[in-house]
Amino acid sequence: MMRLLALLLILAAPLAAQEQRSLILASTTSTQNSGLLDHILPMFEARTGIHVYVVAVGTGQALRIARNGDADALMVHHRPSEDAFMAQGYGAERRDLMVNDFVIVGPAKDPAGVQVAPDAAGALWLIADAQARFVSRGDESGTNLREQELWAAAGVQPSGDWYLDVGAGMGTALNLASGLNAYTLSDRGTWLSFGNKGQMALLFENDPALLNPYGFIVVNPERFAHVKYAEALALADWLTSAEGQAAIGSYRINGQQLFCPVMEQGPQDEQGACAADALQR
Numbered sequence: 001m002m003r004l005l006a007l008l009l010i011l012a013a014p015l016a017a018q019e020q021r022s023l024i025l026a027s028t029t030s031t032q033n034s035g036l037l038d039h040i041l042p043m044f045e046a047r048t049g050i051h052v053y054v055v056a057v058g059t060g061q062a063l064r065i066a067r068n069g070d071a072d073a074l075m076v077h078h079r080p081s082e083d084a085f086m087a088q089g090y091g092a093e094r095r096d097l098m099v100n101d102f103v104i105v106g107p108a109k110d111p112a113g114v115q116v117a118p119d120a121a122g123a124l125w126l127i128a129d130a131q132a133r134f135v136s137r138g139d140e141s142g143t144n145l146r147e148q149e150l151w152a153a154a155g156v157q158p159s160g161d162w163y164l165d166v167g168a169g170m171g172t173a174l175n176l177a178s179g180l181n182a183y184t185l186s187d188r189g190t191w192l193s194f195g196n197k198g199q200m201a202l203l204f205e206n207d208p209a210l211l212n213p214y215g216f217i218v219v220n221p222e223r224f225a226h227v228k229y230a231e232a233l234a235l236a237d238w239l240t241s242a243e244g245q246a247a248i249g250s251y252r253i254n255g256q257q258l259f260c261p262v263m264e265q266g267p268q269d270e271q272g273a274c275a276a277d278a279l280q281r
Contacts, residue, residue, distance in 0.1 A: 022051040023231040026063075026071035028142060029169045030100075031214075032056035034189030034258055040247045044238050050231050058141025058169065066090060066217070069224040073232035074217040077142035082215045092220040092229065095240050098248050098259040099213045102146060103191055104204035105174075106132075106183030114183070120207040121153035128154070131162040133182035137173045138165035142212070147185045150209065174200075187212060189258040214259075216240070 031037050032054060041052050055065060059076040063085050066074050075097065076082060085091050104114055104123050112130040117123035124147075127134050136158070137144040151158055164182065166173055170190045177184040178198040186194075191202065216236050221229040238244040245261035252258065 020051050021049060021228075021231055022053060023072040023228040023235065024053045024055060024070070025073050025075060025235070026055045026057065026061075026065045027075040028059055028062065028077055028214075029056050029171070030077070030143070030187040030190050031075055033169075033171055034187070034193055034251075035253070036189065036248070036251050036259060039251045040239075040244070043247050044235060044244070047238060047243070048234055050234055052235065058137070058139045058144065060140025060145070066219050069219075069226065072219055072228040073235055074219070075214060076217070077212055077214045078145045079213060079215065081142075081145070082217060085217065090220055090223055091217040092222075092233075093236070094215050094217045095236055096262045097214045097216045097239060098245075098261050099211060100259050101188050101205070101212050102143065102185055102210040103188050103202050104183060105186055105191055105200050105202050106177065107181045108199050108201040110201075110203055112183065114203050117204060120204060120209045121150050123204045124150050125154040125156055127183050128156045128158060128162075131160065133162050133164065133177075133180055134158065135173045135177040135180065135182045135184040136163065136165045137170065137184075138167045139169065141169070143170060143185060143187055146210075146212070150185070153209070189253065192253040192256065192258070 027037065037054055045051055055071065057065070059078045059081060062074055062076050063081055065071045067090055082094060086094050104120065106114065112127045112132040114123035114126050117126055136147060164176065166176060170186060171194070173184050174186060174190065174194050175196055176182070178196050178200050181199065216239055218229065218232045218236050219227045221227045242263070245263040248259050249257060249261045
């Protein structure tokens with residue numbers, strides 16, 4: 001269905017545009033909402049003449065789209081799910097791409113006291129213990145899957161009126177958290193670009209458990225003959241080249257680097273937003 005939608009858009013374009021090489025990239029909402037893709041993809045198109053149609057969804061849905069043959073490449077951020085996708089033969093190859101991190105945000109007054117938590121799991125335990133409102137994306141995104149892992153590490157099965165499972169993207173979850181004076185887990189990029197913070201603040205960060213590695217996967221043409229393999233491979237090659245990695249590293253919001261290219265080593269700024277050597281290989 002997603003591929004059909006993209007093809008309809010292509011057919012509706014002028015003939016010259018129809019002749020342009022293109023691919024469909026199923027990517028996470030964090031790379032779209034943060035502005036990263038708008039920053040780097042025009043550079044790739046200028047270099048190669050290949051246009052990238054982006055379908056921005058959670059990691060779980062992006063992987064389902066690709067399993068249905070409706071994407072040529074993936075940019076996602078949940079390594080266990082990526083490894084399963086590759087093991088099932090849906091991916092031709094996977095490459096480490098970049099790292100950013102998650103943060104816990106919530107009411108500036110911090111009624112659960114998460115600012116003094118020893119680690120991210122401890123912060124969630126304090127929220128559950130206080131039964132302070134928490135908004136969960138609940139959409140099988142990489143963010144939602146990491147949240148579930150943190151609850152498990154905290155020994156908590158979240159439930160009850162305080163825990164709101166909304167089944168929506170990061171922007172919606174942040175808007176609800178802002179309106180309800182609730183906590184939530186967000187990727188740093190979307191949080192920094194979010195314009196409706198209200199009385200919310202960044203309350204917990206810089207735990208290794210919050211590091212967030214991204215992978216790029218080229219969909220297997222042996223599974224789907226119609227896949228734009230050459231174009232997807234060209235994007236993979238550019239993103240992992242010195243030029244592409246520099247483009248990723250150059251993207252900033254309010255002077256802060258959001259995504260750390262895997263070519264670079266160590267924290268990339270004094271805020272400690274990401275660290276390339278934290279990738280689990």
